[in-house]
Amino acid sequence: MEKRDSNASASAFHVPEWMIQFADQKQEFNKRPTKIGRRSLSRSISQSSTDSYSSAASYTDSSDDETSPRDKQQKNSKGSSDFCVKNIKQAEFGRREIEIAEQEMPALMALRKRAQGEKPLAGAKIVGCTHITAQTAVLMETLGALGAQCRWAACNIYSTLNEVAAALAESGFPVFAWKGESEDDFWWCIDRCVNVEGWQPNMILDDGGDLTHWIYKKYPNMFKKIKGIVEESVTGVHRLYQLSKAGKLCVPAMNVNDSVTKQKFDNLYCCRESILDGLKRTTDMMFGGKQVVVCGYGEVGKGCCAALKAMGSIVYVTEIDPICALQACMDGFRLVKLNEVIRQVDIVITCTGNKNVVTREHLDRMKNSCIVCNMGHSNTEIDVASLRTPELTWERVRSQVDHVIWPDGKRIVLLAEGRLLNLSCSTVPTFVLSITATTQALALIELYNAPEGRYKQDVYLLPKKMDEYVASLHLPTFDAHLTELTDEQAKYLGLNKNGPFKPNYYRY
Amino acid sequence: MEKRDSNASASAFHVPEWMIQFADQKQEFNKRPTKIGRRSLSRSISQSSTDSYSSAASYTDSSDDETSPRDKQQKNSKGSSDFCVKNIKQAEFGRREIEIAEQEMPALMALRKRAQGEKPLAGAKIVGCTHITAQTAVLMETLGALGAQCRWAACNIYSTLNEVAAALAESGFPVFAWKGESEDDFWWCIDRCVNVEGWQPNMILDDGGDLTHWIYKKYPNMFKKIKGIVEESVTGVHRLYQLSKAGKLCVPAMNVNDSVTKQKFDNLYCCRESILDGLKRTTDMMFGGKQVVVCGYGEVGKGCCAALKAMGSIVYVTEIDPICALQACMDGFRLVKLNEVIRQVDIVITCTGNKNVVTREHLDRMKNSCIVCNMGHSNTEIDVASLRTPELTWERVRSQVDHVIWPDGKRIVLLAEGRLLNLSCSTVPTFVLSITATTQALALIELYNAPEGRYKQDVYLLPKKMDEYVASLHLPTFDAHLTELTDEQAKYLGLNKNGPFKPNYYRY
């Protein structure tokens, strides 16, 4: 669910500061005692694993049950207790959620059908660490249908849907996850996935890199049997490129974050909708006539700008990259420096992947009632820390909405405390999750079945043909009819009729 | 000016049919006698060199002078006769045109200023073969100002502006080009550029590949001194990749056709405007409420669809590539097979780069008054040949507009006889030409100054940093203000403050 930095480079050739910090953390990590307290862990857990997360409402809601799942004895109806969830009794409700999700994930269901005969994942032992939602459940059960054995933990301490985890456990999946884990719980769950007698994973599906990290540090020998890693997030991908650069990556890894479909759908198309949704749900504002500055014109920025322009806002853009800047011009946006418009805008939206894009100085100059939010990256883009000073008053007016009040009475409206608006204040459509999940499944199949030598100990993008296949599986949703090349046309173009249809450098 | 195939792959890894034909032609070419007639040449000239071309009106227009320039004795005011143009006396008028173009090409003018001190092209001997227009003249005089010596021919037998050629000749540029060359003239001009005593080119700037081709065949030894080739067109780039694949490319070549700025501006942004312009100028039709099918959703198709949707047309899209198809869906277009809508649409537009996308069968089924045109590639997309049958009547109703009339009275409106609408029936904005020309200049500088070994005998894309530099030179046109990274931000992102800002695979 994380977003590819739009404005920033995710270049594999540089070592950004935060990665260096991360490297430092790992050193500290090694010194850690086995029984780790919350404090000592706080810097080594990935940022994404503690992001606030607004999942679909949990229908059965919080029981008053305060017992930690780790202290409970639970068994599913088949007698297995190889799992740890909040409450196995919620399984039925979770099953219904999964069934609804199945209806909206036709690509995975089609994959189940098409690939079921040959069981392309027969023998695969997949350990996974992702958000645990109904959509993930559909992915896991698809992997199972394709022949794989799976063990699963959550990649975020808040995002697990307990009912879904229960349903998976009831179906026999060893799931270790619940909503509201402590950081100690977090690592305990991951460890329970991998540290099990008589079972060793040969594939990793990771979201954020924490699982990969754990195995590297605790069970490096496991990599001897592991055929590959599939990683979805920007953060995890960065970590992998760093390992690769440092010569420490010992298995092939697939960067599915940068696949075309994920980039365009997760970022451009999804943000085009979620910026409107996030702003409306939090502020009920009217978009028409509002002046907005969007920092960064990558895919996320492009989506935000297009949506707001369409709703009648007047949009300014800031950029550091002259090519993206020129695109903004041609798309009809005034390209400015933030300082030029900061006094006049009604909304400030960051989508840069950078840090301190909005500084205290900017915040000081904003006009009364200005709304500030972050669509880009983690919680670094707005210097929220600078607002935690005695002369400013914070007033929580709604969930995820704070008024920060200056001594002269000026208020700015800060959303989600500067964390990602689209994760915190809107929901991600199942359709987008379906694309991501299908990509993950195909990447696992590719890595698992690749002939010896096709993939080295490096980070790869998904083969274009697979990217195209993911797209083709989603076309029926739109009742879309693809044209097929005639033999004559394929010959003329020098293409295989089944693709791939574009050179690797094609930009879409 | 040619357009990158949108739908088709320009893959370097396949050998399309037409390239193989081209290879055959070259063999035939070798057997040719020195004095070649029009007929024998007709297959070996590149397609683009005979495309019809709608340049800005020539103000001094056709003199009645029917003498071939090759038979004239002309000198410029400095006494030189090392050129061949229609009429050297038109120089003054051409100079005014060049001056107007200079005003609209601020990037090249800035380049002159910035690089003039160091003369980065000092010693360069550039032979060029491009359209000869006021904009090209600004490029040539910029190259001169940077230290280069230039000799130039036209890449298209129709596109030369005689006044501009005269002005260049008057200024001392050996130019060999006029409007309405025969094919024999065409090669004669090219030969005059390269086959000159005491001067040997060390750089090639080509558009279409004919110049490169000629040197390969006639003066292969010249390549010993040539530092590199810069090629702009799809066709020329294909030829280069083919040479490279065949191991016959003996100098580095720069593919500027696939640079980001060229792709996005020449295709997406330029076609967004030229589709409307081309249709209006030829048919005066109203766009609102019209049903349109656009074949191909590459950059060109995306531009056409966006423009027509914005003008109130109802747009259908056909595609062969599932990723582009999914983009069309998300952008709000019904994805269909051509057959599904062919009976109901008012306009058919091809942007595929493919052949026979619109067949006689499709044409038979179109409704009365349906407009058919090609925005994609050469003249292959619509099977125009199939309309040259006795039962159909052709009626020329305007320049570039034919009614083809069926026996039952049904008419379809065929534009530009199926050749490129945007070349034939609209003009290319100077701003776009400025981007292309600046890219060419930078590519020449890069190749000429690259340290030994940076470039091998292969085809390269322009380094991203140069692409970014071209963009940055054009931002002042829009009064656009770029943001600079702070040191802290650059460190955080692991980027150099001056770029490049994106990894090579970034899609924009």
Added chain:
Amino acid sequence: MEKRDSNASASAFHVPEWMIQFADQKQEFNKRPTKIGRRSLSRSISQSSTDSYSSAASYTDSSDDETSPRDKQQKNSKGSSDFCVKNIKQAEFGRREIEIAEQEMPALMALRKRAQGEKPLAGAKIVGCTHITAQTAVLMETLGALGAQCRWAACNIYSTLNEVAAALAESGFPVFAWKGESEDDFWWCIDRCVNVEGWQPNMILDDGGDLTHWIYKKYPNMFKKIKGIVEESVTGVHRLYQLSKAGKLCVPAMNVNDSVTKQKFDNLYCCRESILDGLKRTTDMMFGGKQVVVCGYGEVGKGCCAALKAMGSIVYVTEIDPICALQACMDGFRLVKLNEVIRQVDIVITCTGNKNVVTREHLDRMKNSCIVCNMGHSNTEIDVASLRTPELTWERVRSQVDHVIWPDGKRIVLLAEGRLLNLSCSTVPTFVLSITATTQALALIELYNAPEGRYKQDVYLLPKKMDEYVASLHLPTFDAHLTELTDEQAKYLGLNKNGPFKPNYYRY
């Protein structure tokens, strides 16, 4: 907040069926005993007064206090008990809400300032019946500042914000309203507003016509002193035109529902945003690529279509009026009959003001997961009653979201049980409420101060100049700078420099 029928005529020259029903009800109404039970009233209360209503969350929420406000003894801090609200102690919280609303209603605040000196409502005794929200409070306190005395009841049994009512009562406004009134309470509150010793209203501000209706039936003599009625809703305006037509309207009435600003802002611009908001909040769906049919292309339909098209949906339109139909065509929408597309669409949205636009037959033919909602009028547009049959299963999946399940497993997703999506599932921006409230204030001032004879016993539209004034008061919100005519220009155009600027028939 009600919306002007988009597709239907609100013609004053016809007597629609439901008005006749209403006339019948009034007869029955007369026979009613004084102490009326819920049942007997159920048909005489206006539709709008029981519409479900999603106001901003009440922050202090439901106390467990189950005592009816009518049975409580409450006094404000000044000792007055001439009010009836849920809990006077919530006044402070309500005051804060009012203060926040004041910041977003600059036009009313400007009106307070500009008109305060002259007190244009000095002597006015206004009885009002509207939604009681923070925005209404700003209106009431503005009326007070302009010199008026006010007494107020709620026009909807659900929509009162108790804290705001408390704050108004605390400030000395006799307010009779709480959230969750019974229908008996509803009339009791209205009666308490008008039936008071020593005070008789001379102005009416109504929303829905219930207050006017009550005075007509119970205190017809009051009209002798009443200078005019200002009515905001479609329903109330219909009632007034009917009275006028029947010769029974005995005071001038101002139809502010059809003022330009209200029409365009409440309908076109507001719905452009609320359709997206309503759909997202209820279903989390993705708009891109979805096929949608919008029934009715009036202002509401135009807003819905524009928004969905901008988000990448493919939109079809149905219409009965050929002019609106032609507009839909020119705006780029396929004009169809509902039957033509009902099997293929993902979403059905009604905006017609008509009844049974979506019938059971249509519902039977929709595809699985089709979403059905109403943006038009009351709850008549979708024949929801036809879905209450034994073979269909209803499943409430979220607040305002029902799955209706066919025997074969097909589900349709019905939003807000067919009532207004924008009232039930999204919020109305303060900016729109500000326009409406300002219009109401100006209409009251105009009617109250109009010289004898300017207005007869008829229904009037707001004078254009006032409409323009409302607009001008809202321009500063957008930092918009109006151009002034020079004397010469005004003379040339034959206009007064201060307006009105358009003839009455101008369509904007």
Added chain:
Amino acid sequence: MEKRDSNASASAFHVPEWMIQFADQKQEFNKRPTKIGRRSLSRSISQSSTDSYSSAASYTDSSDDETSPRDKQQKNSKGSSDFCVKNIKQAEFGRREIEIAEQEMPALMALRKRAQGEKPLAGAKIVGCTHITAQTAVLMETLGALGAQCRWAACNIYSTLNEVAAALAESGFPVFAWKGESEDDFWWCIDRCVNVEGWQPNMILDDGGDLTHWIYKKYPNMFKKIKGIVEESVTGVHRLYQLSKAGKLCVPAMNVNDSVTKQKFDNLYCCRESILDGLKRTTDMMFGGKQVVVCGYGEVGKGCCAALKAMGSIVYVTEIDPICALQACMDGFRLVKLNEVIRQVDIVITCTGNKNVVTREHLDRMKNSCIVCNMGHSNTEIDVASLRTPELTWERVRSQVDHVIWPDGKRIVLLAEGRLLNLSCSTVPTFVLSITATTQALALIELYNAPEGRYKQDVYLLPKKMDEYVASLHLPTFDAHLTELTDEQAKYLGLNKNGPFKPNYYRY
């Protein structure tokens, strides 16, 4: 073809300056000798009659024939000489043009069919004064088919298509018009239409008011038999309202200029396309990224703004009317005073209907290469006269394009010398002309057949039902399917199933 003032009021209640001037002219007019020279007439001819006019290219072009048509003796093939055209021999070519136009005017053709049986214009003697084009010919022949006798003159001295006039004369229509009339010719032609023995008109179809004016002054007694006037232009309508106001209008008149379809199609939808077309044809500029200021946000301004925004321009708006100003805000345009942006914009477009909107002072401050053009009204909006001063140099660079050069070398690009860009530099789609012509035909039928007393000596708008009928006749062009009300729905809405569907004040 003229456009309804967008920004200005066409109020019937004011007497603008130019109308007063016109009244003065009429006095002078009376004193004129019979044989009038060019000079003396120059102020009494309507502005629109001398507007430059870009009609579709005349295919047979200018013969060298310099003889005035008035001095020629011509007969058609039936022996009649009751006409005066350039060359009767061009009839065949004109007939083909008419036949092509018939294909694109299905509404008139449908009207011929539907109304032919009953001949609703039997007995009508219509004198007309309009542009004489193929489209007008289709109108005239439709009127003939409906039973009317017609005599016709041109309303503009430049706009007549000679071939079409010849074809009409050949078919027996007494037509008096040719391209390039002198002003004396202009009035002579009109006089030949009305001053004929044994024939007296009983209906007038006018465009600009010159014909009406002539009859008023020369043959006032004719009005005794005249049943009504149908007038299309803003200018003519103004004149009629002035007559009405002065109590001098002695027959009913129909203002078809303000019919809904004409307003929306001729202005909003047509200008949305013609602004792009006009700018491209004259300047070949690129729209993307350009800064544009549009003066006036009426229908014309709305169309221009929407089109340019869609093409990626950054658009500012100026307005005098706060309601239109607020619409501009909500549609996403910065509302400014011209002075605020005049230094930075690349294009200035006037659409106000006002005079001197762009003054010399503004022109002095524009930046180099700024393009200035008028989409609004006549030639008054830009103070072009102020540019005719010695220090400025004018350079004609293309047809309709002048560079005006300041002493410091700054150039502005003035299009069409400040006259209407869309008349001068683009063409009007047949579809729009079809709507206008159909409206005119229906207005004639309505006035001719109206029962005694339905229309007084006043100016009327077309009955809404007729407006709806015009629209419905054009729906088949778009394959658009109208929905019909059920009996139950019609009853519910209180509407007739056949319309009218909206109250008169409905704004669309």
